[in-house]
Amino acid sequence: MSPSKKHGFHISRYSREKYAVSENLFSKEGHLLVADYPAIVKLASQINEQRDLHKYPEARVSAAELYALGLIHEIFHYIIEVYQDQIDKDLFTQLRDELTRHFDQTHILQLEEYFKKDYSTGSDDRDVTIEPEGPELLEEIVLLWITNQNPAIRNYKELLDDTALTIETPYQQVIKRLYLELDRFPSVEDSSLNLIDFLLIPAHEAPESLLSQLNFMVTRWRKLLGPYAELLMRSIDYLREEHRPVFPPGPGPSREADYRYLEQEYEAFSRDTHWMPEVVLIAKSTLVWMDQLSRQYGRSIHRIDLIPDEELDLLAERGFNALWLIGLWERSVASKTIKRSCGNPEAEASAYSLKRYDIAEELGGWEALQQLKLRCAQRGIRLASDIVPNHTGIDGDWVFDHPDWFLQLPEPPYPSYSYQSQNLSPRPDIGVYLEDHYYDRTDAALTFKWTRFQTGETRYIYHGNDGTSMPWNDTAQLDFLNPQMREALIQTILHVARNFPIIRFDAAMTLARKHIHRLWYPAPGSGGDIPSRSRYGMSQNEFYRLMPKEFWREVVDRVAAEAPGTLLLAEAFWMMEGFFVRTLGMHRVYNSAFMNMLKNEENEKYKNTVKNTISFDPEILKRFVNFMNNPDEETAVAQFGDGDKYFGVCTMMVTMPGLPMFGHGQIEGFREKYGMEYRKAYWNESPNQALIEGHYHRVFPLMKRRYLFADSENFRLFDLHQDNGGINHNVFVYSNRVAGRASLVAYNNAYPSAAGRVWYSSPFAVKAPDGNKHVENTS
Template sequence: MGMLTNRELVIRFRSLGDVHRARRIESAAERYEFHVSKSARDLYGLSGAPFSTSGGVVFADYGQARAFAARINERSDLAGGAGPTVKAGAINAMALIDEILHAVCDMYRQQVDPQAFWKAVTGSDIAVGPAGTRTGLLTFTKIFPPSAVYEGKDTPDGWLDATPPDATGTRPGRNAVSMEELLLLRLENENPAFGPYRFLFDDRPLKARAPVDPMLDAAEAALKALPAFGPDGLDLPSLLRAPMRASPHSLAGQLAYMKRHWGLLIGDRMAKLLGGEGMLDEEERPVFPAGPGPVRAPTYASLDHEYERFSEDKDWMPRVVMMAKSALVWLDQLSKAYGRDIRTLDAIPDEELDLLASRGFNGLWLIGIWERSQASRRIKELCGNPEAAASAYSLFDYEIAWELGGWSALEALRHKAAARGIRLAADMVPNHTGMDSAWVRDRPDLFIRRDVPPFPSYTYSGENLSGDGRFGLWLEDHYYDRRDAAVTFKRVDFRSGATSYIYHGNDGTSMPWNDTAQIDFLNPAAREAVKERILHVARNFPIIRFDAAMILAKRSLRRLWYPEPGVGGSIASRFESALGTEAFNDAMPAEFWREVVDMCAAEAPETLLLAEAFWMMEGYFVRTLGMHRVYNSAFMNMLKEKKNAEYRATIKNTIEFDKDILKRFVNFMNNPDEDTAVAQFGKDDHYFGVCSMMSTMPGLPMFGHGQIEGFTEKYGMEYRRAYKDEQPDEGFVRRHEHEIVPLLKRRYLFSGVEEFLLYDLVRNDGSVDENTFAYSNGYGRERALVLFNNAWERSQGTIRRSNPFMDKRSDGSKATTTRSLAEGLGLRQGQNRFMLMTEAKSGLRYVRRSEDIIHGGLSVSLEGFQCQVFIDITEIQDDDTGSYAALCDSLGGAGVPDIGWALQDLALAELYRAWKTAFSPEFFRLAEEEPAAPGGTATGTKAAINREALVAFLSVAARFAGGDLGTSAVEPSVETAAVLARRLEAMADACLAASETAFSMLRANSKGSPKAKTSAAHAALSARIQETPSAAEAIAGLVALLPIAQLAGALAGSAKAQALAESWGMARKLREAFVAAGVDYAIADRAGSFAVAALGRLELIAGEKASRLKTLEPGAAAEALLADDEAGTLLGVNRWNGETWIAAERYRLASTLFGAAAIVLGGSETAKVEKKFVEFDAALLDAGWSLDRVIAATAALKPVAPEPKAQAIAPRKQPGKE
């Protein structure tokens, strides 16, 4: 923004015939600016600088001020940095202050006394004599020479004696002019804010050679005797010192004083003053590190004056869970992981998409898929990184990169992802393009540019980065040696010869993005062009992430590129393009983002618009501008630093203003340009607590590339590959799958805000524990409660009532309100009501009295960084027996794996104690021990099963069974106690005998087989047991259930025995007993289930129907199995490809268990059982484990169905099915 020089103005006014005004300008040039001594001009080579005829500096524009400063700094650099460093803004400000002071003097002459400074000369003559005055003024002219004197065109005496044009006095010569200059030189040296630059105008050499101080003292006294002037009625010397006294140490403060107090005195210099302020402000503005900058809790006061226009979510939008992937790096990692070349988007393995979907992700953000700037890549090569790609945010155009397979590869990936419920997300970079983009080539008018470099130090002599013979592009030279990051690059159109300097993209927080070109959003054509590109992306991606979206808000564009007059831009040199408010709003009437949101709502309504926005503008972006989602950097930054009170304030302030803002936050633990999540949060409880919060807070959780795998490398936007050879941390991954993935799959519970409430954890002393986050949420009738202590110290207290929130009612009214925890969890008043809830991580279920929560809240105790997420919250009414009350009291606040089990443990406590006494822990360890010496197993079994305790268990069990037995065998009312005792003892002896036989089969070298001639078959059976997982445990489990079979009517009542065992939860009790004995949980669980199932089918292998086993053929067995739902489930029977199949390992377990049971209970010969095994095994192997083929093969051999088929057991339903 250039200004005409005095010479240009004189020529212009003379051409217009305004000679008087031209002469006044010539006269004003005599006293215009701050002074520079001859010695400083010589030392710093300032002979060619813009000096006026009086010798002071004249800056016709800001470029001259920068050039003046650059010459001084260049000479200082040549001196090894020993000299001073100056700032152009300060130089310009000092010249401007002196110019305005001269203008005040000129106005004083015009309005008060034209002879004022001649009277000052007279005062000096009286004090030091005319000769003394002459000496002082002449010495001043020599040390601070006018241009004609410095250049040798005039002598000091000649210049001083000459009368200037349009002189105001009647006396000849320039004494009055020089006296004014000398007085202002004194003020310059007095001014503390001028102090750092005194080397330019130091008056001490002058004072050493002439009586300057007494001269000026007398001159000031003469001026003070004249009439007062100005808005405050001051004498002229006091008026000239007023800015300095108001703000002694600040040039900006002195200019501000002049602007506020001297508006009428400044007149048409106001624009120049504002420009000077802007230049100074720009230089003094602090530079912050790149990124969102300091994060603090929002207050939303400014939004009270903004309109509310949230965009409506489509039904899928609230539940998006997004994973970020740097495309080139990911493809390289996949190539290594799968051992094949994976370079294009369509080559991403299905397994990877399956894995993402299985972990709860339904949004995949692909970073770096657009065609990138080749200039960006070349810059990185020139700076020493030959492997680098261009930055993912320096784009040539919005076309899918050819190296990723182009649009066809994207379409293939989109189809595969959609089949798994995954939507693709892409970046849109609206603020800038690559410096060699299609627009820079063809439409340079869309960018912010200028005709000359903004700073004289800028040079552009490096490599032409264009790659297009029609035009050239040059990065500023100092970028390559890391000495500067210039704000512009050079573009030359070789066809027209036009040269322009285009600004780089910039957010004002740190350095410019030197491989980009800044779009000019005050240009309507540029805005329309960007909107067209946005719509192009929206039509191809259901989720768009707008990079650095906050830059394009009007307030940001104003601050960065078109600041208010008098305010420096956040980007160097932009104060020159200052615009008044009206002019700015005329150029950009509406918010760009509001127009974009409305356009997409009409043209691409299924697109989720996600804005990366910082600078406390998050609420504005979603509430007023209408973005669906906005970055919430406070989540990462505050929780990382454990600034818990600040983040709680963030949530509280947000929901108290408008809960719908919270719903639209994107929460993350790292951003692509931030350190990795594990670098910031570690891999332990702090990480998983924060990650659990991210997974359960309203909004959109976003995971970084490699976050779940625990990768530590931060992938640069130019990376083609990972430079660290990292493998997934399997333990870290498993913990995600156990703790985080289940939460992500319940996002419907957490994503909304309709039921969201935040609570204070109140300590016993009444203070609030700010380190603990406690909040509830829900969907429909489901509720969840989250507790997280984000500190090392233990946390303990009570949560009772929510923090205030804004209740937006259906009639449009609003009111701030709170709710109790009981209301938040959906609890109702009433006696004997209990709340049940599951802690997601441990799986434990908890019981709390509803009345306790309603009246006293919920007591909470959390260790450091402990997180608890309670789901499946329900409320029940206690039964008539008070079982839930008893359970609640017995647990004392502890959790249990299953409420039903816990109630069962409580109700059947006596039965379980008796059973555990009968079958000691040693019994269940026998199945796991090494084979004992001959005879040792029997001894061990007797020790493990106590006969007396077994009889006692049978007695207790008979009582608990009651009428369910359906038999008079154990009814005390029918038989005498003595007879009953004998019966129970007989049952116990039968069980003991069976156990002896069973355990003999578990040892290959045991001598306890029923018949010596079957010892070889016995050994084979024992080997089969040892080789079959869970077989030994299942056999032992069946033995432990035999007392129930005895009670149920021996072998004839096996179905009733199974029903009784199931009602008593014996499969669970067997599992618990085996696990306590050191058995793997999965083996113990399968053994318990098979043992109970076998208990219900003993009649097939023992008793009256036992003979069926000898004649049962494979086909009949297969048909019987197909008719038995429960057995089919246990054995993994399934339909696939039109056939019915059985799981081989499960069949082997069942057959081994039944074979052993046949020997133990039915007296079957081991050799015959082994023969049946061989027959059945062969049939299934021949059939490839297809039951249909077994049946068909049997039918082909024997067309007539065998008799056992007609006697097949009735179909069974799975437990729990109607």
């Protein structure tokens, strides 16, 4: 038997009538067609509409569990068929013959007729109703009994209830007789169990969970599953989608860097232009900064060309040579509408929900940018900008001009979705509708509705989503299996690169090939991160055929050839930092471990991260972006305070190899976290003058000597050995050397005092001209 020969499972006539289940969901034999997963989703929705879920929320039916029940039923049929092939093809014929010798023939017929009446379709509008007969019918009766012994089906008992069979027929007596008869036949596989006991194992092993039963089957019965192995993995994915945990945004828990996986990857670092190693970057939320400057200078500063020279002079005087302006691009009007409809009357659109990559007209457009760039260049400051590559705004130009470039479905992924809310489209010919339940915050739908009024053409386009939290409801997810879209996005990146010497790629890790595959087209057994996408999964071979190259490697190579001298900076988490710089070729990559581990004083973990990095390849350390906060995190003063701990970690940030990045308001000690939709600061904060002075005395002088610290070739890390023979992991001691000048930094990232000696450095890798490397240490 192959998956093309579907048994499905029977639902009682009572339940079919109660829930008005369409007979089209059933085969002519009366089995529920579990292969049609969208139909199962609709069935679950129909059942839930009839149940009082407000009073009994635990009665909610899961489409994934319904599918799992049907698939388990099919797998049991398959195991029975294989068992019969090994033992006796006429097993159930023999069993039925035995029953007729122990029971009156009329009683057996009574059972069979009752089963057919209660569990077959018997629908008048079907061409032919094929009733199972004799041995085949007996097999179905046995499996109905086995299913009813499973405690995990309690929420589905009504659909499969065998109580009437027990009352009206000799059903239970027949099962007992069959059990005794099966003891005469060989046990199943390597067990000592008869067929019925063997099929009861998953329910005995995991009585409370269908997901656990499937996991048991895939690990313990894999060789028995035959053609059903992949379907079973997919069923597990469906269950994971419904039970997936939701994590807060950001990089997640920090782990020590481990580069063993990179041994199998090729090395292809991008060459730095001469200015890149010494970049010191400060981020500014553009709209908030201009509002703050307007109040500070007592005049309207609403365009970027109006940013005062004094502010640019101040940045240069302090040692900053790169300015990242967040929110320069033309933003989505729909994003602003959504946010204001949801309760924030002053909200701007998100800086990461974009209409197009043009400098916003309200900021002065391209002309204002050119004027600001010129004034910054006169002070040695380069401008940085964002690209948000995985999605556009829900009303971005591409949504209307190239709707095929987005991930979409012809129908909503779930039948409970409705789209009767306000039209968010600026175009008279096309409507864009957010799913209704976003507005009352009772659901966070995966898709929005796109419709062309003249033709009625309708699409359901996915929102941007990284699988860790809720979908971003003001965005539209691009489809990276579309080669035309990929090329258009590369052209957009080149357009930005010709105007900005530094580009930061937001959430870059989501576009690594393996994560596009995992999130949007998951292979069987790897789904569950984005609900509904397991239905559209692909094998790795199929996916790699459609996306033969890493998108980021293609971007890096094209920028190097067509816009050389652009520093490419990736916001990447998920333990992919080394891969992004060493293999994909990004010049710099976020190092969230710096902030998270030092904040939490996980000092040994961070020291091990540095040790692991330099013993594998010190070049990776040089390419880290170290920061004490970023726009998605709490402010630096909230995380590190404004005393010695702050200045100690800040000193490390500006004296370690890599790129130091300061947050908006970090130097002033501002505590407010500025949302991406903010037009202004809401807290009335004054700059912390003591903190600012501390920077002038302890931090800015080091920033102006970045050439001493920026490279990693001569970076050495030391352990502090205490008199008792132990190592104090709270103390960071490291040295560097360039052009005959040396530096030594020592910092204790803990309140208890420390004393000891440093001897030999931690091991570091040294590369030979032929590419081979060995590990050394020095005293």
